[in-house]
Amino acid sequence: MRLTGLSAFPITPADAGGRVDRPALRRLVARLCEAGVDSIGLLGSTGSYPYLTREERRGALEAALDEAAGRVPVMVGVGALRTDEAVRLTQDARDAGAAGGLLAPVSYTPLTDDEVFEHFATVAREGGLPLCIYDNPATTHFRFGPALVGRLSPLPGIVAVKSPGPEPEIVAAHLGTLRGVVPEGFSLGYSGDWNATEALLAGADAWYSVVAGLFPQVGVGIVRAVRAGDAAEARRLDARLRPLWALFREYSSLRVMVACADLLEICHAVPPRPILPLAAKARRKVAAVLADLDLG
Amino acid sequence: MRLTGLSAFPITPADAGGRVDRPALRRLVARLCEAGVDSIGLLGSTGSYPYLTREERRGALEAALDEAAGRVPVMVGVGALRTDEAVRLTQDARDAGAAGGLLAPVSYTPLTDDEVFEHFATVAREGGLPLCIYDNPATTHFRFGPALVGRLSPLPGIVAVKSPGPEPEIVAAHLGTLRGVVPEGFSLGYSGDWNATEALLAGADAWYSVVAGLFPQVGVGIVRAVRAGDAAEARRLDARLRPLWALFREYSSLRVMVACADLLEICHAVPPRPILPLAAKARRKVAAVLADLDLG
Numbered sequence: 010m011r012l013t014g015l016s017a018f019p020i021t022p023a024d025a026g027g028r029v030d031r032p033a034l035r036r037l038v039a040r041l042c043e044a045g046v047d048s049i050g051l052l053g054s055t056g057s058y059p060y061l062t063r064e065e066r067r068g069a070l071e072a073a074l075d076e077a078a079g080r081v082p083v084m085v086g087v088g089a090l091r092t093d094e095a096v097r098l099t100q101d102a103r104d105a106g107a108a109g110g111l112l113a114p115v116s117y118t119p120l121t122d123d124e125v126f127e128h129f130a131t132v133a134r135e136g137g138l139p140l141c142i143y144d145n146p147a148t149t150h151f152r153f154g155p156a157l158v159g160r161l162s163p164l165p166g167i168v169a170v171k172s173p174g175p176e177p178e179i180v181a182a183h184l185g186t187l188r189g190v191v192p193e194g195f196s197l198g199y200s201g202d203w204n205a206t207e208a209l210l211a212g213a214d215a216w217y218s219v220v221a222g223l224f225p226q227v228g229v230g231i232v233r234a235v236r237a238g239d240a241a242e243a244r245r246l247d248a249r250l251r252p253l254w255a256l257f258r259e260y261s262s263l264r265v266m267v268a269c270a271d272l273l274e275i276c277h278a279v280p281p282r283p284i285l286p287l288a289a290k291a292r293r294k295v296a297a298v299l300a301d302l303d304l305g
Numbered sequence: 306m307r308l309t310g311l312s313a314f315p316i317t318p319a320d321a322g323g324r325v326d327r328p329a330l331r332r333l334v335a336r337l338c339e340a341g342v343d344s345i346g347l348l349g350s351t352g353s354y355p356y357l358t359r360e361e362r363r364g365a366l367e368a369a370l371d372e373a374a375g376r377v378p379v380m381v382g383v384g385a386l387r388t389d390e391a392v393r394l395t396q397d398a399r400d401a402g403a404a405g406g407l408l409a410p411v412s413y414t415p416l417t418d419d420e421v422f423e424h425f426a427t428v429a430r431e432g433g434l435p436l437c438i439y440d441n442p443a444t445t446h447f448r449f450g451p452a453l454v455g456r457l458s459p460l461p462g463i464v465a466v467k468s469p470g471p472e473p474e475i476v477a478a479h480l481g482t483l484r485g486v487v488p489e490g491f492s493l494g495y496s497g498d499w500n501a502t503e504a505l506l507a508g509a510d511a512w513y514s515v516v517a518g519l520f521p522q523v524g525v526g527i528v529r530a531v532r533a534g535d536a537a538e539a540r541r542l543d544a545r546l547r548p549l550w551a552l553f554r555e556y557s558s559l560r561v562m563v564a565c566a567d568l569l570e571i572c573h574a575v576p577p578r579p580i581l582p583l584a585a586k587a588r589r590k591v592a593a594v595l596a597d598l599d600l601g
Contacts, residue, residue, distance in 0.1 A: 026389060059413040060387055091356055092578040093322060115413070117355040117444050118559055118580055128579035148413050150446055263414055282388040283424035284414055 010082060010109035010139040012169045012196040013214050014047035015232045017221035020266050021056040021069050022278035029065055031072035033276035037223070038076040044225030047215075047232075049073070049083045050111060054148055055219045055263050058086035059115060060281035063098060070105040082108035084141060088115045088149075092128050099136025110136060111171065113143035114151045122157050133166035141169040145200070159190030171217045174201030174208050181211040202262070203254035206247035209235045219262040220253065223269055224304040252298045260291055268295045306378060306405035306435040308465045308492040309510050310343035311528045313517035316562050317352040317365050318574035325361055327368035329572035333518070334372040340521030343511075343528075345373055346407060348382035350444055351515045351559050355384060355411060356577035359394060366401040378404035380437060384411045384445075388424050395432025406432060407467065409439035410447045418453050429462035437465040441496070455486030465492035467513045470500030477507045498558070499550035502543035505531040515558040516549065519565055520600040548594045556587055564591045 019041065022033035041049050051073045052058035052066060061069070070085065077083050085102040087110040089095040099110045112132055114125045133140050142161060144153040153170070161167050170191075175183045180199075187197050198215030199208040205216040209232065221228030227250065234243035256265045263280060268287045270276050272295065279286055287295065315337065318329035337345050347369045348354035348362060357365070366381060373379050381398035383406040385391040395406045408428055410421045429436050438457060440449040449466070457463050466487075471479045476495075483493050494511030495504040501512040505528065517524030523546065530539035552561045559576060564583045566572050568591065575582055583591065 027387065054414070091323065114579070117411070118350070118557060118576075119443065120579060121581075123584075124579045124581050127581065131578075147415065261414060280414075282427075283410070283416060283420045285417075285420050285423065288419075 010084065010168060012048060012084070012141060012198060014216070015221055015228045016048040016050050016084065016198070016215055016217045017041045017046040017225050017228060018050035018053040018055045018217060018219050019222035020263070020270060020278060021052060021061065022270070022276040023057065023061070023065070023281065025279050025282055027061060027065050027281060029061070029068045029072070030276060030278060031068060033278065034069060034072045035076045036276065038073045041222070041225050042077055042080040044229055046081060046221060046225050046229065048108070049077055049081050050086070050217055051083050051107075052086035053111060053217070054086070054145060055222060055266055056086060057263065057281050058088060063101065066098065067101055067105070070102060070107070074106045078106060084109040084111050086111045086113070086143070087132070087136065088113035088143065090115050090117060092131050095128070095132045096135045099132055099138050103137040107138060109141060109168070110138040111141045111143045113145055113149050116149055116151055120151055125151060126157065126160055129161050129167065130164055133164050139166055139168045141171055141196075142167065144170060144172045146173065155186050155190050158187060162191040162195050169196035169198060169215070171198050171200055171215075174199040174204030177204060177207035180204065180208045180213070184211055184213060202257060206231055206235070206243050210240050210243060219257070219266060220250065223266055223275065227304055249302070253302065256295055256298060260287060265295055268292055269299060272296050272299060306380065306464060308344060308380070308437060308494060310512070311517055311524045312344040312346050312380065312494070312511055312513045313337045313342040313521050313524060314346035314349040314351045314513060314515050315518035316559070316566060316574060317348060317357065318566070318572040319353065319357070319361070319577065321575050321578055323357060323361050323577060325357070325364045325368070326572060326574060327364060329574065330365055330368045331372045332572065334369045337518070337521050338373055338376040340525055342377060342517060342521050342525065344404070345369070345377050345379045346382070346513055347379050349407060349513070350382070350441060351518060351562055352382060353559065353577050354382035359390075359397065362394065363397055363401070366398060366403070370402045374402060380405040380407050382407045382409070382439070383428070383432065384409035384439065386411050386413060388427050391424070391428045392431045395428055395434050399433040403434060405437060405464070406434040407437045407439045409441055409445050412445055412447055416447055421447060422453065422456055425457050425463065426460055429460050435462055435464045437467055437492075438463065440466060440468045442469065451482050451486050454483060458487040458491050465494060465511070467494050467496055470495040470497030470504050473500060473503035476500065476504045476509070480507055480509060498553060502527055502531070502539050506536050506539060515553070515562060516546070519562055519571065523600055545598070549598065552591055552594060556583060561591055564588055565595060568592050568595060
């Protein structure tokens with residue numbers, strides 16, 4: 010699994026009981042394949058992975074991988090609170106045909122660096138899939154320092170890290186620090202759509218994008234401009250999306266993307282309870298931004 | 306369920322695969338019943354509840370409730386990431402004979418106050434057990450303000466709150482704030498053993514104690530002294546335990562209590578992976594403190 014360019018993270022359409030809407034997920038995956046994204050991030054945080062049972066995740070895997078097979082590589086969120094469960098989820102993803110696993114150190118009791126190291130080493134050894142380290146302190150409450158990334162990155166099967174996007178003024182330094190501790194060819198990528206364009210311009214290998222999970226053309230356009238060396242065009246495309254970034258920051262990208270999919274009648278899903286759909290006022294703000302942006 | 310005095314929280318002895326050691330759990334519960342604790346907090350954070358499957362929790366429930374039946378009321382941790390799962394776990398606890406449920410707002414995507422309100426209201430309505438609100442921001446990363454406790458406390462079936470113990474100099478003010486927003490008779494209690502004695506002296510209804518889960522006499526002694534109005538004796542008993550409190554703060558009470566149970570040959574359990582048993586050096590520090598304190 011070579012993680013470069015645009016990795017698009019769709020929502021996992023489901024009803025209030027967690028039942029995955031497979032036809033809707035297939036339609037979302039088909040949109041991504043047709044738009045030419047470089048990879049798909051199935052069952053990411055925006056894809057509600059920690060809220061779904063192993064069976065429900067299997068249902069999502071089957072639908073998405075059947076649709077994407079032979080077209081776009083799929084990386085699958087395999088995080089779980091327990092090490093043995095993360096191993097089983099990784100094996101399920103491998104058996105379903107995934108190209109890689111995205112592993113976050115989901116926590117309840119706060120974890121030490123040594124515990125996270127052993128957790129990742131075990132899943133890499135026993136799961137049977139290349140892994141991307143998923144650093145998402147806003148949800149896992151664990152923060153990867155460069156020292157731990159440096160310890161994990163030479164392990165066989167650990168191939169990439171997805172970090173939260175730093176503010177533009179420090180992203181080059183962040184990339185430089187990580188490059189100094191990982192092997193040649195190890196992929197360094199970022200999530201946090203609002204800081205992604207500057208991260209790509211600074212030399213990041215990959216953008217793990219929530220917006221592209223529903224509006225892949227938006228992400229493809231920015232990545233193409235960066236690849237063509239047209240920083241001004243990339244920044245223009247990014248600046249246009251600022252109203253959407255503001256919604257992501259205010260309401261979380263998961264809640265906003267579920268509302269977007271519903272408003273545009275792409276699919277009618279709800280977030281997993283206890284997460285509630287956006288209230289009427291927030292939903293109107295999302296509708297107004299969508300009408301302005303015409304993201305198709 | 307009237308939560309007052311000492312509520313003792315045992316570990317849930319299990320092997321690395323999560324298999325609960327039922328005979329060992331029965332022995333732990335028997336110790337608590339014999340020591341005269343006021344209630345037992347089964348499957349609390351120290352009892353590893355979020356790491357156990359529904360089936361594994363059922364095994365723990367059966368063993369513990371069979372042992373405690375007719376002797377001491379048992380409150381059971383029923384928290385889960387999903388609302389429907391928390392309802393099912395509460396119903397399981399009710400069916401097994403528990404006196405109440407302890408519900409934490411376990412989170413991945415950070416939750417809003419409204420989401421936590423709806424989550425608790427649903428579990429209270431559908432779970433069939435009186436609930437204690439479990440406020441534990443160190444693990445759930447959600448913080449209950451007085452306004453939310455005030456909204457939840459009048460709901461039928463919500464009877465208590467377990468708050469993290471504030472520092473001694475502010476506990477009276479904290480209690481006063483909460484008393485001002487909850488109905489008469491609503492139980493206000495604290496966890497965080499190192500601040501518990503001062504909380505009881507300030508008028509808290511209950512101490513949710515980790516140390517008493519393995520060493521119930523320690524907790525019973527402090528609560529008796531407080532009830533007898535002997536603040537000096539309560540403080541003397543508490544001060545003696547400072548070396549243990551330091552270990553709890555440094556290594557987490559879960560890791561320390563598992564090591565204590567092992568060192569004293571009360572039971573041989575391991576924490577749920579990815580949590581690792583204490584390393585040799587930390588274990589030696591625990592052994593030295595145990596030898597000094599002679600907690601029996």
